[in-house]
Amino acid sequence: MSINHLSDDQIQEYLDGLSSEVTHxxxxxxxxxxxxxxAYQNLYKHLxxxxxxxxxxxxxxKVMSNIRxxxxxxxxxxxxxxxSLLGVAGAFFTIFYYYGLNFLKAAPENFILIVDxxxxxxxxxxxxxxxAALILILLGIxxxxxxxxxxxxx
Amino acid sequence: xxxxxxxxxxxxxxxPDAFRTLIRQHQRLVGHIVGRMVKNREDxxxxxxxxxxxxxxxxxxxKFNSQLSTWIAAIAFNTAVTHMQKTKGAEAIxxxxxEIDSFPAAPDGSAPDAAAERANISFVLRTEIDHLPPLYGxxxxxxxxxxxxYQEIGTIMKLPKGTVKSYLFRGRRLLKQRLTxxxxxxxxxL
Ligand SMILES: [Zn+2]
Numbered sequence: 001m002s003i004n005h006l007s008d009d010q011i012q013e014y015l016d017g018l019s020s021e022v023t024h025x026x027x028x029x030x031x032x033x034x035x036x037x038x039a040y041q042n043l044y045k046h047l048x049x050x051x052x053x054x055x056x057x058x059x060x061x062k063v064m065s066n067i068r069x070x071x072x073x074x075x076x077x078x079x080x081x082x083x084s085l086l087g088v089a090g091a092f093f094t095i096f097y098y099y100g101l102n103f104l105k106a107a108p109e110n111f112i113l114i115v116d117x118x119x120x121x122x123x124x125x126x127x128x129x130x131x132a133a134l135i136l137i138l139l140g141i142x143x144x145x146x147x148x149x150x151x152x153x154x
Numbered sequence: 155x156x157x158x159x160x161x162x163x164x165x166x167x168x169x170p171d172a173f174r175t176l177i178r179q180h181q182r183l184v185g186h187i188v189g190r191m192v193k194n195r196e197d198x199x200x201x202x203x204x205x206x207x208x209x210x211x212x213x214x215x216x217k218f219n220s221q222l223s224t225w226i227a228a229i230a231f232n233t234a235v236t237h238m239q240k241t242k243g244a245e246a247i248x249x250x251x252x253e254i255d256s257f258p259a260a261p262d263g264s265a266p267d268a269a270a271e272r273a274n275i276s277f278v279l280r281t282e283i284d285h286l287p288p289l290y291g292x293x294x295x296x297x298x299x300x301x302x303x304y305q306e307i308g309t310i311m312k313l314p315k316g317t318v319k320s321y322l323f324r325g326r327r328l329l330k331q332r333l334t335x336x337x338x339x340x341x342x343x344l
Binding site (some may be wrong): 046047050052054055056070 | 174181195202210294295323326327
């Protein structure tokens, strides 16, 4: 009669398909080890039927809207950036159109004076254009920072 | 494998329905990994969302050096580990290596209204798994629910095959002992 019973590791190896002939022969002869084998078989059966954590049925939709939200944020950031550029270009084009090279010569010396003079002459129209361009630039910067913070969080 | 290749290529061409298919095929796997690693149920779904966003962003870098499911499982595992390191630390993940036998068993649900639930072996088992170190429970799920080999699990967790095997065997031995003890107790109660 054999005194050395199978270890728990040997029984698990047997059930995982890694057993040797020795294990097989011992199991045929030994009721105590067959009892232990039965306990493991029972455990395996329940482990295979376990449901640890199931995601909700709308999980897929949530992921997709999350992805869409992220790419929309990126797109709107880009749009604001281009609009800002367009605004600045438009403002400079207008100034250049009305004042030509004289404006460029005077510009570095006293910008505020020029803007003031131009605004008066255009009855406030140009100030509006410059202000709009500045607001657009600011929006662009804020939007890009929000997008950066969001992507860092996720 | 060929099917997965076609699926990945379709996703990369910008087909949102293809990514939906990928989510459907892998959300069970991701949910099981994150669900076993992170005990706080409220965090699990958010982390799973994060996992699929990461997959979406880095799918172009996947070169089919492994199975798609192995690659996805590794992202899920790493994201869960990062979350746990932020909240708890490495000890919580591995359960202090050689101390698994001293890991506390689930508290006995001795209230009378819990009797019906205690009779449910699956419930007992799940409670016991939740009391194992997260890594052990995750290995058990990957092996028994997703039919992964020691080698595949090792690739996902960046652990040697032998270590995976030893964690799996120790986890199962403990579960068997506790399950046997609980069920015999049930018999005595009846
Ligand atoms: Zn024996």
